[in-house]
Amino acid sequence: MATTVSxxxxxxxGQLHPRTPWVVLGLSIAGAAGVVSLxxxxxxxxxxxxxxxxxxxxxxxxxxxxxxxxxxGSRKATDRLVTALVTGAFLIAMTPLVSLVxxxxxxxxxxxxxxxxxxxxxxxxxxxxxAVHAIVGTLLMTGTAAIISIPIxxxxxxxxxxxxxxxxxxxxxxxxxxxxxxxxxxxxxFAFSLFAIFFGPGVRMGFAGATALAVLMIPVVVRSCEEMLxxxxxxxxxxxxxxxxxxxxxxxxxxxxxxxxxxxxGIMLAIARVIGETAPLLIVAGFTASMNTNMFADRMQSLPVxxxxxxxxxxxxxxxxxxxxWAGALTLILIVMALNLLARLIARFFAPKLGR
Amino acid sequence: xxxxxxxxxLNVYYGKFKAVEDVSMLIEPRSVTAFIGPSGCGKSTFxxxxxxxxxxxxxxxxxxxxLIDGDDLYGPGVDPVLVRRQVGxxxxxxxxxxxxxxxxxxxxxxxxxxxxxxxxxxDELVERSLRGANLxxxxxxxxxxxxxxxxxxxxxxxxxxxxxxxxxxxILMDEPCSAxxxxxxxxxxxxxxxxxxxxxxxxxTHNMQQASRVxxxxxxxxxxxxxxxxxLIEYDDTRIIFSNPSVKAxxxxxxxxxx
Ligand SMILES: Nc1ncnc2c1ncn2[C@@H]1O[C@H](COP(=O)(O)OP(=O)(O)O)[C@@H](O)[C@H]1O
Ligand SMILES: [Mg+2]
Numbered sequence: 001m002a003t004t005v006s007x008x009x010x011x012x013x014g015q016l017h018p019r020t021p022w023v024v025l026g027l028s029i030a031g032a033a034g035v036v037s038l039x040x041x042x043x044x045x046x047x048x049x050x051x052x053x054x055x056x057x058x059x060x061x062x063x064x065x066x067x068x069x070x071x072x073g074s075r076k077a078t079d080r081l082v083t084a085l086v087t088g089a090f091l092i093a094m095t096p097l098v099s100l101v102x103x104x105x106x107x108x109x110x111x112x113x114x115x116x117x118x119x120x121x122x123x124x125x126x127x128x129x130x131a132v133h134a135i136v137g138t139l140l141m142t143g144t145a146a147i148i149s150i151p152i153x154x155x156x157x158x159x160x161x162x163x164x165x166x167x168x169x170x171x172x173x174x175x176x177x178x179x180x181x182x183x184x185x186x187x188x189x190f191a192f193s194l195f196a197i198f199f200g201p202g203v204r205m206g207f208a209g210a211t212a213l214a215v216l217m218i219p220v221v222v223r224s225c226e227e228m229l230x231x232x233x234x235x236x237x238x239x240x241x242x243x244x245x246x247x248x249x250x251x252x253x254x255x256x257x258x259x260x261x262x263x264x265x266g267i268m269l270a271i272a273r274v275i276g277e278t279a280p281l282l283i284v285a286g287f288t289a290s291m292n293t294n295m296f297a298d299r300m301q302s303l304p305v306x307x308x309x310x311x312x313x314x315x316x317x318x319x320x321x322x323x324x325x326w327a328g329a330l331t332l333i334l335i336v337m338a339l340n341l342l343a344r345l346i347a348r349f350f351a352p353k354l355g356r
Numbered sequence: 357x358x359x360x361x362x363x364x365x366l367n368v369y370y371g372k373f374k375a376v377e378d379v380s381m382l383i384e385p386r387s388v389t390a391f392i393g394p395s396g397c398g399k400s401t402f403x404x405x406x407x408x409x410x411x412x413x414x415x416x417x418x419x420x421x422x423l424i425d426g427d428d429l430y431g432p433g434v435d436p437v438l439v440r441r442q443v444g445x446x447x448x449x450x451x452x453x454x455x456x457x458x459x460x461x462x463x464x465x466x467x468x469x470x471x472x473x474x475x476x477x478x479d480e481l482v483e484r485s486l487r488g489a490n491l492x493x494x495x496x497x498x499x500x501x502x503x504x505x506x507x508x509x510x511x512x513x514x515x516x517x518x519x520x521x522x523x524x525x526x527i528l529m530d531e532p533c534s535a536x537x538x539x540x541x542x543x544x545x546x547x548x549x550x551x552x553x554x555x556x557x558x559x560x561t562h563n564m565q566q567a568s569r570v571x572x573x574x575x576x577x578x579x580x581x582x583x584x585x586x587x588l589i590e591y592d593d594t595r596i597i598f599s600n601p602s603v604k605a606x607x608x609x610x611x612x613x614x615x
Contacts, residue, residue, distance in 0.1 A: 070463045098570055148588060233451075235449065236454075238409065239451045239453070239464075239515070240464070243440065243441075243518065243519070244437055244439075244465060245465070246437045254465070
C-alpha cells in the first residue's frame, strides 16, 4: 500500500492511496463470496448474491474504518464511514429504479414496433394491433387537463404570493394542501358525478377524464408555481416599482420572467405526475379498442388504462396481450422522460442570464 | 427638472409600530441632502416615504404631508405609480434585473411599462443615461451582456442609469455605496456631484466623510432606544452640522462618540 506513514509532518502525511478503498472493497466482496459459497455448500442452499453483497459491504465498512483510523486519523475515518454509508444508500435507492427501467425496456421492446404506433385495437383479437388510440387519448386528455390547470394554478399562485393577505389566502392555501392529498380515484368519482348531472349516469367522455386530471393537477401547479414566485427576490419587485412600473406589469415583466424556468419545470413535472393516472380515467373516460378524437363524446382510451385492460383482460393469445401491455408501459415512461427533458431545456432557455 | 420637497409633520408606521415620528423638513431643488444617524433610526423608512415605496410593505402607512412642488404625494387620488416616475430610487444593494441585458436594464423603465420606443430613441436614451451615470465608456462594447455580468460598482451605476432613464425630478439613494469598494464609491460620489446639476438628490449614508463630501444639507436622525420612534434631531447646512451643530447628540454622533 502506497501510504506515507514514514513521512511525518507534511501536508500529505498519512493518506490512503486513492486506489486503496477499491482494493479493500474488492477483497471484502471476494471474501464474502467465499464465505457465502461455503455456507451454501454446507447447507445445500443456493448461492445468495444479495447475501454476498451485504456481507461484503459490511466487511468493507469495518475494514476501511479500522485501516483509515490507523493511518489517517479519526476525522478521515469518520469521513470514509459516512461516504460509504451515503454511497450505499444511493445505490440501494437506485436498485429498484434500474431494475424497473430494465424490466420495462426488455419486456416492452418486444412489441415496440411500427404497428404498435399505427394501429388501434379495433377488430383485433390475439396478435398485432397497437395503442395509437391510447396514445392519442392520453395526449388529448392530458393536454386538455394542462390547458385547464395551468392558468388556474398559475393565477392562484400569483394571487397567493403577490396579493393574498389574511383569511382568504390562508383558506386557499389550506384547500390547496388538502387537494394535493386527494386520492386520484376520488377525483375520478368527482368528475363522474359532475358530468352525470348534465349527461345522465353512464356518461363516458374524454373531457370528463381531462377534468378529473385537472383536479389532480391544479394543486401541484399551484404549489410549484407558488414556490418559484416566492424565491424571486423582493429587491427586484421594488426596483421595478421604483421605476414607476405598476404592480401588474411588474408581475408580468419582472416576476414571471425571473421565475419562468422554475415555473416551466414545475408545470412539466405536474403533467408528468398526472399522465400516468389510471383510476380516474378508468371511471370517466372508460376504455375502448377504437380511436376516438372527440373529447366530448364516447369513451376514450388512454395509455395507463390500455396497460391495465391489456393485463386485466388477457385474451386467448395471452402473450400478445402481455407484450402490448409492456410496450404501452414503455411508451408511457418514454413520454414522461421526454417531458422531463423538455422541462430541462425550457428551464435552460429561460434561466436568468448571470455571469460572464 | 428637479423639484423641491416639503415634509410636514410626518409619522411613519409599520402596522402598530411607529418607526418615525414628526418629521418636517424642506429639501431644495438641485441640492444634495444627506440623512445620517445610527442604525434603526428610520432613515430608510423615511426616505422610502418620499416616493411612496413605504406602502409596498404590508400594513405600512404614513400620516402627514409630503409635498413635491406643492403637490401632496399622499393626497386623495394620487397614483403611487406616477409618484415613482417623478421620484426615482437607488437601493443599498445593486439590483439589476437578472433576466435583462445591460441595455435592457437601462431601458427597463420604458420596457417594463410596455411602452414602444423606436430603436434610435432607445439607443440615444441608453447612451445618454449611461453617460449620465459615468458608465458608458466601460460598457459601450458589451451592452448586450447580462446586467449581472459587470462588477458591483458598475452594477450600482447601472441602477443609477436605469433610474435617470425615466427622467425623474428627484433621486433617492439609500446607502448606495455601502456594498461597494472605495474606488467604486468615489466614482459614485463624483457622479452625485454631477447629477446635482439636474436633480434633487437625497442620500442616506453611514459614512460621515461621504456626507460631508457630497451633501449641501445634512439631516441627523436619532432614536431614543429600541421600540421608540426615530426622530429628526437636527437639519442644517452640512458645514454647520459637521463643525458647529446646535444639538449635543449631533455633535457626539458626527465626532464618533456613539453610533
Ligand atoms: N419591514 C419592516 N417591518 C417592520 N418594521 C420595520 C421594517 N423595516 C424596518 N422596520 C423598523 O423600523 C425601524 C427603522 O428601520 P430603518 O428605517 O431600516 O432604519 P435605518 O435605515 O435608519 O437603519 C427599525 O426599528 C426597524 O426595526
Ligand atoms: Mg437603512
